[in-house]
Amino acid sequence: MGEVSRLLSGYGPAFGQALLLTWKLTAVSFVPGFLLGVAVTVLRLLPLPPLRFVLTGYVEIFRNIPSVALLIFIVFALPDLNVVIDYEPSVILTLALVCSAFTADYLRTGINTIPGGQIEAALSLGMRPMRIVTVVVLPQALRVVVQPMTSLLIALMLSTSLASQVPYPGRELTSLVSKVANDSAAGMAAFAVAAAMYVATGLLIAWAGAALEKKLRILR
Amino acid sequence: MSRPLEDILFGAPSPRARVVARVASVAAAAVLLLLAGGIVFQFHSAGQLDARFWAFFAWPTTWAFLGKGLLGTLASSAMAAVIALTLGLVLLVGRLARTRLVRWPSIAAIEFLRGTPTLLLIYVCFLVLPSAGVKLSTYWMLTLPIGLSTAAVVAEVYRAGVLAVPRGQADAARSLGLTEAQVFFHVVFPQALRYIVPALVAQLVIVVKDTTFGYVVTYGELMQNAKVLIANYHALVPVYLVVAALYCLVNYAISRASRRLGEPMH
Numbered sequence: 001m002g003e004v005s006r007l008l009s010g011y012g013p014a015f016g017q018a019l020l021l022t023w024k025l026t027a028v029s030f031v032p033g034f035l036l037g038v039a040v041t042v043l044r045l046l047p048l049p050p051l052r053f054v055l056t057g058y059v060e061i062f063r064n065i066p067s068v069a070l071l072i073f074i075v076f077a078l079p080d081l082n083v084v085i086d087y088e089p090s091v092i093l094t095l096a097l098v099c100s101a102f103t104a105d106y107l108r109t110g111i112n113t114i115p116g117g118q119i120e121a122a123l124s125l126g127m128r129p130m131r132i133v134t135v136v137v138l139p140q141a142l143r144v145v146v147q148p149m150t151s152l153l154i155a156l157m158l159s160t161s162l163a164s165q166v167p168y169p170g171r172e173l174t175s176l177v178s179k180v181a182n183d184s185a186a187g188m189a190a191f192a193v194a195a196a197m198y199v200a201t202g203l204l205i206a207w208a209g210a211a212l213e214k215k216l217r218i219l220r
Numbered sequence: 221m222s223r224p225l226e227d228i229l230f231g232a233p234s235p236r237a238r239v240v241a242r243v244a245s246v247a248a249a250a251v252l253l254l255l256a257g258g259i260v261f262q263f264h265s266a267g268q269l270d271a272r273f274w275a276f277f278a279w280p281t282t283w284a285f286l287g288k289g290l291l292g293t294l295a296s297s298a299m300a301a302v303i304a305l306t307l308g309l310v311l312l313v314g315r316l317a318r319t320r321l322v323r324w325p326s327i328a329a330i331e332f333l334r335g336t337p338t339l340l341l342i343y344v345c346f347l348v349l350p351s352a353g354v355k356l357s358t359y360w361m362l363t364l365p366i367g368l369s370t371a372a373v374v375a376e377v378y379r380a381g382v383l384a385v386p387r388g389q390a391d392a393a394r395s396l397g398l399t400e401a402q403v404f405f406h407v408v409f410p411q412a413l414r415y416i417v418p419a420l421v422a423q424l425v426i427v428v429k430d431t432t433f434g435y436v437v438t439y440g441e442l443m444q445n446a447k448v449l450i451a452n453y454h455a456l457v458p459v460y461l462v463v464a465a466l467y468c469l470v471n472y473a474i475s476r477a478s479r480r481l482g483e484p485m486h
Contacts, residue, residue: 047230047241050249064471066429069443069464077456081266111225119228129229137225154335161337165436174340178347187348191340199335 011180011190018176019197025160025172029095030153036096037103041111041141042133044104055104062101067159070094075166087168091160099156106148110141143216150209154202173197263457273455277462282449289445290466296363296431296441301424303367308374313404315379333372338430341365346437358439366430370423377419381412421478425471432467442466 044055062070071094074085085093114137122132164175171179173194181187223231233241263269276282314326333341345361356364385408393407394400434441446463450456 045226045229046244047226047233048245048248050245050252054252060472061468064425064468064475065464066432066443066467068432069460069467072443073460073464077460080457081262081268083262114225116223116225116228119225123228132229158335158337161339164339164343174337174343177340178343181343181347181351185351187344187351191344191348194340195332195336198337198340199331202335203331 011176014171014176015173015193015197018171018173018194019201021172022157022160022197023201025091025095025163026153026157029092029160030099030156032092033096033099033156034103034149036100037107038138040100040104041107042138044108045111045133045137059101059104062097063105065098067094067098067162068165070097071162071165087163087166090166091163091168094162095156095159098159099152102152103149106145106152107141109148110144111137113144114140140218143218146209146213146216150206150213153209154205157201157205158198268457273453273458276449276453276455277458285445285449286442286462286466289440289442290470292434292439292441292445293428293431293470296359296366296434296439297424297428299359299363300367300370300427300431303363304370304374304423304427305420307367307371308378311371311375312378312382315375316382330372330375333369334376336369338366338369339433339436341369342433342436358434358437361437362431362434362439362441366427366433370427370430373423373426374420377416377423378409378412380419381414381416382408384415385411418478421474424478425474428471428474429467 040055040059044052044059046052071090074090074094075087078085118136119132122136123129127135160172161174163172164178168175177187177190177194180190230237230241260269311326311330314322315330317323317326342362342365345356345365349356389411390403390408393403398406431441432443435444435447438444442463446459449459453459
């Protein structure tokens with residue numbers, strides 16, 4: 001315990017900033033990732049075989065590629081193709097792409113829980129297919145996927161540790177721990193503090209997700 | 221399950237809708253081909269299609285080296301999976317124990333290992349433990365953290381399966397005079413396993429992805445060997461593309477196999 005308080009007196013503000021940066025990276029990659037995932041899901045419903053084929057490939061690739069491999073490709077290989085993206089946007093782009101693929105996959109599963117009779121009913125009322133998607137299908141699918149999306153958000157939060165793999169000027173929690181471990185003997189204490197922050201954030205997200213789920217759950 | 225939802229949505233198109241769909245399909249295909257052409261052109265204008273960047277993929281030694289990396293990846297993944305499956309069971313039994321003295325530490329361990337990034341645990345084994353006098357080989361510096369953090373997730377997956385087994389099964393087993401251990405290991409747990417095969421395999425995909433961190437500790441897995449190849453041939457783009465494709469293939473194969481496994485069980 002003494003070690004932790006000594007660490008916090010020296011690195012306290014740095015840990016605060018690192019936690020904030022972890023939260024920021026999580027938020028700014030989750031929102032576009034989620035929206036992109038919704039867009040991919042809707043586009044995959046359209047009766048356009050070439051589009052479906054390419055988007056299925058998109059989802060399978062970004063679901064199965066290790067995020068580190070994707071990040072390293074974006075940061076170190078894309079400049080060889082004359083595409084230079086700064087470090088922070090690279091991290092956000094990586095996380096958003098992976099997030100969008102998982103979102104699309106979960107939403108598809110959510111859509112599969114909707115009884116076909118609802119679609120037939122809506123069609124027989126004279127609704128156009130795209131209106132059915134936005135009014136009948138998506139709202140229900142989104143309510144079903146609250147729990148998997150919560151897990152995805154927690155996984156994304158933990159994945160922001162990837163930012164430690166690029167020479168990124170800001171320090172999120174994992175890169176801060178590796179810096180402290182390199183500079184001083186307080187590695188264990190730094191790890192304990194960072195782990196506590198990660199766990200607390202994860203529990204917070206899980207609690208919020210459970211509350212949302214309780215409110216939105218569809219009983220069938 | 222009847223027809224997929226999109227088939228119902230667009231199932232009975234009018235002649236006009238059919239024409240619109242066909243035109244839109246062609247337009248979409250044209251745009252996507254244009255996009256692909258643009259990417260190829262970008263490769264070409266950046267000189268990444270030069271033979272010197274790709275020629276070494278024709279040599280068997282390159283593939284032998286990448287294959288060795290893939291074996292390293294699989295060796296680490298397999299051991300991490302074994303650790304996760306066994307330790308996960310231990311954590312589960314602790315989590316379900318009636319005594320608080322056992323249950324609470326188990327819950328704490330699960331939440332701690334689940335809520336900490338695997339990369340951070342790897343850094344601890346790599347940077348912190350050596351200064352505390354614990355020296356691990358690079359294989360264990362990679363495999364142990366992955367196994368530990370996966371074990372916590374697997375424990376929760378197991379628990380979901382155990383809770384899904386109807387209570388009557390355990391009650392019936394007890395009324396036949398089985399001991400608590402027999403009830404759990406002979407009746408409840410085997411049935412729970414059947415519910416969670418898909419979730420366990422999904423976890424295996426995550427394990428394979430996590431072994432990518434092997435390059436952090438310089439353990440010779442696929443990513444690390446890719447870095448060595450790149451250092452030798454200065455061919456960043458081709459090597460990373462091939463390696464990414466290999467990872468995708470392995471993980472896609474695992475997912476497909478799980479779909480096969482999952483079906484006849486239900």
